[in-house]
Each structure stands twice: as C-alpha cells, then as structure tokens.
Amino acid sequence: MTGTRPLTAPDRVRSPKPRVGFPGLPPWLFLVAALGALFILLPLAAVVTRVDWARFPELVTSESSIAALKLSLTTSAAATALCIVAGTPMALVLARSAFPGQQVLRALVLLPLVLPPVVGGIALLYTFGRQGLLGGTLRALGVEIAFSTTAVVLAQTFVALPFLVLSLEGALRSAGGRYEAVAATLGASPTTVLRRVTIPLVLPGLLSGAVLSFARALGEFGATLTFAGSLQGVTRTLPLEIYLQRETDPDAAVALSLVLVAVAVLVVGLAHRSSAPAVP
Amino acid sequence: MGFALEAAVHARRFDVALSMGDGETLAVLGPNGAGKSTLLALAAGLLRADTGSAELDGRSLFGPRSFLPPHRRGVCLLPQEPLLFPHLSVLDNVAFAPRSAGESRAASRASARGWLAEVEASELADKRPGQLSGGQAQRVAVARALAARPSLLLLDEPLASIDAAAAPGLRRMLRRVLAGRNAVIVTHDLLDALILADTVTVLEEGRVAEAGSTQSVVERPRSSFAAGLAGLNFVPGTSVPSGLVDAAGRRLEAVSENPLPAGIPAAAVFSPRAVSVFPVAPAGSPRNVLRVSVTDLEPHGEFVTVRAGHLSAEISTSAVAELDLVPGSEVWFTVKATAVTLYPL
Numbered sequence A: 001m002t003g004t005r006p007l008t009a010p011d012r013v014r015s016p017k018p019r020v021g022f023p024g025l026p027p028w029l030f031l032v033a034a035l036g037a038l039f040i041l042l043p044l045a046a047v048v049t050r051v052d053w054a055r056f057p058e059l060v061t062s063e064s065s066i067a068a069l070k071l072s073l074t075t076s077a078a079a080t081a082l083c084i085v086a087g088t089p090m091a092l093v094l095a096r097s098a099f100p101g102q103q104v105l106r107a108l109v110l111l112p113l114v115l116p117p118v119v120g121g122i123a124l125l126y127t128f129g130r131q132g133l134l135g136g137t138l139r140a141l142g143v144e145i146a147f148s149t150t151a152v153v154l155a156q157t158f159v160a161l162p163f164l165v166l167s168l169e170g171a172l173r174s175a176g177g178r179y180e181a182v183a184a185t186l187g188a189s190p191t192t193v194l195r196r197v198t199i200p201l202v203l204p205g206l207l208s209g210a211v212l213s214f215a216r217a218l219g220e221f222g223a224t225l226t227f228a229g230s231l232q233g234v235t236r237t238l239p240l241e242i243y244l245q246r247e248t249d250p251d252a253a254v255a256l257s258l259v260l261v262a263v264a265v266l267v268v269g270l271a272h273r274s275s276a277p278a279v280p
Numbered sequence B: 001m002g003f004a005l006e007a008a009v010h011a012r013r014f015d016v017a018l019s020m021g022d023g024e025t026l027a028v029l030g031p032n033g034a035g036k037s038t039l040l041a042l043a044a045g046l047l048r049a050d051t052g053s054a055e056l057d058g059r060s061l062f063g064p065r066s067f068l069p070p071h072r073r074g075v076c077l078l079p080q081e082p083l084l085f086p087h088l089s090v091l092d093n094v095a096f097a098p099r100s101a102g103e104s105r106a107a108s109r110a111s112a113r114g115w116l117a118e119v120e121a122s123e124l125a126d127k128r129p130g131q132l133s134g135g136q137a138q139r140v141a142v143a144r145a146l147a148a149r150p151s152l153l154l155l156d157e158p159l160a161s162i163d164a165a166a167a168p169g170l171r172r173m174l175r176r177v178l179a180g181r182n183a184v185i186v187t188h189d190l191l192d193a194l195i196l197a198d199t200v201t202v203l204e205e206g207r208v209a210e211a212g213s214t215q216s217v218v219e220r221p222r223s224s225f226a227a228g229l230a231g232l233n234f235v236p237g238t239s240v241p242s243g244l245v246d247a248a249g250r251r252l253e254a255v256s257e258n259p260l261p262a263g264i265p266a267a268a269v270f271s272p273r274a275v276s277v278f279p280v281a282p283a284g285s286p287r288n289v290l291r292v293s294v295t296d297l298e299p300h301g302e303f304v305t306v307r308a309g310h311l312s313a314e315i316s317t318s319a320v321a322e323l324d325l326v327p328g329s330e331v332w333f334t335v336k337a338t339a340v341t342l343y344p345l
Helices: A027-050 A056-060 A063-096 A102-109 A117-128 A135-140 A149-175 A178-185 A190-219 A222-228 A238-248 A250-274 B036-044 B090-094 B096-100 B105-118 B134-147 B167-178 B190-196 B214-219 B224-229 B317-323
Strands: B003-009 B014-020 B025-029 B051-056 B059-062 B075-078 B152-156 B183-186 B199-204 B207-213 B233-240 B243-246 B251-253 B265-270 B275-278 B288-293 B296-300 B303-308 B311-316 B330-335 B341-344
Touching: A027 A250, A056 A063, A056 A250, A063 A102, A063 A149, A063 A190, A063 A238, A063 A250, A102 A149, A117 A149, A117 A222, A149 A190, A149 A222, A178 A190, A178 B075, A190 A250, A190 B096, A222 A238, A238 A250, B003 B036, B014 B025, B014 B036, B014 B199, B014 B207, B025 B190, B025 B224, B036 B075, B036 B152, B036 B183, B075 B134, B090 B096, B090 B105, B090 B134, B096 B105, B096 B134, B105 B134, B134 B167, B167 B190, B183 B190, B190 B214, B199 B214, B199 B224, B207 B214, B207 B224, B224 B233, B233 B251, B233 B311, B243 B265, B251 B288, B275 B311, B303 B317, B303 B330, B311 B317
Parallel strands: B025 B183, B025 B199, B075 B152, B152 B183
Antiparallel strands: B003 B014, B003 B051, B051 B059, B199 B207, B233 B243, B233 B265, B243 B251, B265 B341, B275 B330, B288 B330, B296 B303, B303 B311
C-alpha cells in the first residue's frame, strides 16, 4: 500500500502472448488468476441477476433515489476538488523535497486508507462536531458542520485524500526532476516550473488520482453515517440510501446497487485510460 | 568578465578552480566520474558547493554566504539528452524561456521561430518532440537554450547521444552558434574540443589535471588522459641529459626544444606511427628500445593499433600478420629519438 508506483489499475494486458524478454508463466497460474477474477465478477453478476427489470426505472427514479444520487454526485465532486487542492501540494512536498520526519508524515497521510471509516467518522466528529476540538471556534464563527452536507464532503475527503496523494506522488517520482531542472536553467521561476512543466507532465497521474478519489468518495459509508448522519436530501448519500432501502424494499436496494456498480465501472474505465503514461 | 569558479564538494571529492575569458568556449574533458557533471551542476545552481564561489560577467553566482537560484543566473544547461518538454510543440519548447521571462505568447513564438532558423530547424516548428530524431531533438534543445539568451551556456556531451551520421552537421552548427558566447562544453571527444573550444580543462578525480589552450593540450599533454585523447604515447618521468627516465627505470632518448636541466619532472610524447615493432631486440640500433607485452590489437582500415599497457604502436595489417601478433606476445617497440618530444611538466 505504500509503494511509489501510482495507485492505479495494473498495466493492461491485451494479448495473451508473453511480453518480449519474459519466458512465460506456468499454466496453473492462469487457473488461480481466473479463480481470483471470478471471485470479483461473480458477486457483481449476482446483483445483476436479482434486479427486477420491470420495476427498475421506477425504483431508480423514486424521489429518495434521485435525491440520494444527486447528493452523492455533488458531494463526491466537491470532495474530489478538495482532494486536488489539498492533495497536490502534499504530493509535491512528499515527492520533491526532503525534510526530517518525511517518512512518518507519508505514513500518517496514508492512515485513512487503512483506518476503518467508522473510526474516521468518530475522529471527524470529535474535531468538527459540536463538542469537538474546533467545535467552539466554529460555533463562534457561526458555522455548524456536523450532520450537514459539508460534513458529508469532509468525511469523503478524509477517506479519499490518500488515493490522490499516492497516485500523484508516484507519477511525480517516475517523471523525475530532470525536466524541472532544465526549465529552471531556462529562467523559469519555481511557480512557472510547477505550472508549465511539473503539472502538465504528471497530469495523467493527477487525473487518475482524482478519478480514484471520486470513486472512493462515492462509495463512502461509515464515516459519513457517523459524522453526518442520514438525512434525506442533506446527508443521505447513495450508499446510505441502499443500506436503508435494504430493510424495507430489497428490490430498490438492488436496483440502486446496480447504479453504483455502473458508475464504478465507468470511473475505473476513465482512470485506466488516463493512467496511460505521458512520457514514453 | 567571463566566468570563474572555485568550489569544493567534499562528498564527491570535488575541488576545482577554473576560469575563462569573455566570449570564450571552454571544453571540459575527463574520464567518467572525474567531476564533469558536478562542475556543470554547480555552475547551473542545481548543486550547492561546500565552499567556494563563482562569478559570471562580474555577478556573483554563489559565495560563502550567497546563492543565486538557477532561474536568476542566466546560466542555461543543455543536458546530454535533449529533454524537450513532451507536452509542448517544438515551437513552444523554444518559446519557453522568453515566455518565462514575461514576453507575450506572440512575441515569444516569433523569437522562437528566429532561434529555430538559427539552428536550421525551422521546418520542425509544428512537430511534437516525440516525432523528432535524436539529432533534430538536440538541434531544438540548442535553440531552446539560446532563446533564453544565457550569459553562460553549459553543454553536457551534446553529441554523445547523436548517431554518427548526424554529428558532423550538429557540430558545425554548434561551432557557429557558440562563437563569441560564454560556453562550457563537457565532452569525451577531442574533436569537439578542437572544433568548438578555445581552451581545455582536463579533470581527473575531481581535480584539474591540466588546463590550457586546446592547441597546447593536444600537442603537449600534461596528463595521460589528454595524451590518450590526442592519440599520443605519453611517458612521464625525470629528465636526464638528452632524455628522461620513467618510473620503471626505462631510459628514453628524446629531443627537446630547449635543453632541460637534469632531475626535473618531464614528459616524453611520441606518435604511435613513429613506433616500429620487432620480434627480437634490434642490435646496435640508435633508437629507443622498449620491451613490452601486447595487451590488445585494434584494427582500423589497413592499420592496426598495437596496444601494450599505456603505450601503442600503429603498424600495417600485413606487418601484424608477419609478426604473428596476438595479445600476450612479447615484442620490442622502437622509436627514433628525433620522433620523441620532451618537455618539462
């Protein structure tokens, strides 16, 4: 989880032929790999088989479903924007500078990746909540965060940020600093180098990081429920809606699950395409 | 005026002082790991010296308490690989420096076209860097560097990654654009130094092994590295009347322009072509006779370079066949005293 490669899908393998210079894989390995793939694909197929296609349009266009989908998309977009704004400088600092404690900082930044989301939600609650660390300050400023749409965005950003930082840091490291050195000797100030050389060079890494962050934000459940609650149209995102519907209308839950699966497939496809290297 | 640098980097065992006059091109030669890249990085501001200082055209680049960042130095680095920005067209690559200096998009592109014409690459303006050959990319990189109007241009083996067919044209172009500019060119190739540079500095193990005009370094090398580049045999030793004695105690008769006092450090140089090879010691010869063991044979055309340690002889292919030479053969190198030049070190 702490590798320096971008956190993206593995290299695409188009042809079954082994790559040049590699002697080929043992046949049994393909069998195990196929079992692994089946383990992922079979449950998705199971969802599809359980969809009540006759009621599908009606189920996914119900008032609560539309509200949840809209909320999910807008909050995830906002969280992704926050991830880019906060995560890009973090990735740059981690990849392009050296200071004592850098390794510790990198490990801490990745913490939300391995932390149970519920724990993240509790941590956020005791930071931004009414009784939290910053609660008094925020109340003095007239800002109420917990159990609001803002809380949803913060919870999603908290869990999604490491994806962007990891992905971008990997892209920065593999791009190396040689282009930046040349740009500096051509008279470009550090800000110009960042704007005209560094960012364009790692744009594919930034995009795939953003897409992964968006996907993670879209699926966020535990931290949202803990920190933001489940209020229709305000904090009840699609995953919360699915969980709630499962109790009362399993068919609606299945239909909405399929919607999320479709969005996830779309997102992964986008990430895969944008992770193609810019520098050959 | 011109450029002067005097700096030490302890971690790299680098301690070099050098200077060059205004409008001069300095060639830096030396084996791998001699500190050539360190020198360029120090001048460009990509590496900080532990001690020392550097001045360019009267401005301080760095000193004991100052450090000018790379983008304010007017020192442009042309790396060994062209490193054109892959996301910009050729034209925008060349326009990068003027644009960074605050010129408008139109003005910077206009001057970029001028610099592309200067390196005879106008037709490449609309291409992407990925579509260029190595030689074309290096031309564009030169134009991009010139467009920055640097006070000092640093070239790191500009012809090393270029295929042999494209190198002469690129070398001629460099000779034209470097004339009258402050430039430091790191190279492995003596030809580059001869054609492009006014003065030469040879680095060895992070120290200046010798420095001087290109002509004097080629004709009277003071380091075995420079002698090897010039294709000369180089025997350092101590002067004795009418010759020298090397570290192994071998005596070489030589002719000196001015007679040397005995007992001072001196060097004898002679061309491999002046060396004859004999299977047995020639009797009663007025020549210098050196017993050697052949280490390597390098054929080129109808001649073969016979290497024996750091000495070499150039003889005809038929002579090699006649002598039945193979690596390990014990032979005698002979060279006339009149073919050996002696000078103090």
